[in-house]
Amino acid sequence: AQKVTQAQTEISVVEKEDVTLDCVYETRDTTYYLFWYKQPPSGELVFLIRRNSFDEQNEISGRYSWNFQKSTSSFNFTITASQVVDSAVYFCALSENTGNQFYFGTGTSLTVIP
């Protein structure tokens, strides 16, 4: 079974629209860590945010916001007023407290149309 599921394979939005990228995770650990990464067309991986399992506060950083809900095992990412530069593949990832492995979702490819 997938540890991290990103059901949306591809999303297209028109510039200035809001868009939410879904991430559902699976773990039996009570302590774990969730991450979002961005991979623009140039190919590098850029860290966006980290959350630990004890911190369910939502976070806002400029046009980006994250909604962490343990009850639904979800860690969704919203981009407000999307811009062409937001076009990229976005990955959600999970690190469990037991073991040292990292699990990435399959990614959501976001295209922002001008």
Place this chain on the structure above:
Amino acid sequence: NAGVTQTPKFRILKIGQSMTLQCTQDMNHNYMYWYRQDPGMGLKLIYYSVGAGITDKGEVPNGYNVSRSTTEDFPLRLELAAPSQTSVYFCASSRGQDQPQHFGDGTRLSIL
């Protein structure tokens, strides 16, 4: 700041050849990782290391080997290259398992 440096950036191998992908980091991170990314897919963990002299298998270790003789370097070895190993390989490092990973720019490897 160099961060995580991977060499080479591109490589074409013939089936059965061997090669080593180099990875070095200058952040004094204990944790280092090797991933492969197949087209349209996420990253799969090949091997990881929690410090010099300590390595362990990830999800997809078959066909690969690693070593970690220093904190800075974490090379990945392909012994008998197979077409299924055509992929983009990323090296990453972090201060700990609960910390964000810093990634290199990747090595694009094709095996023909």
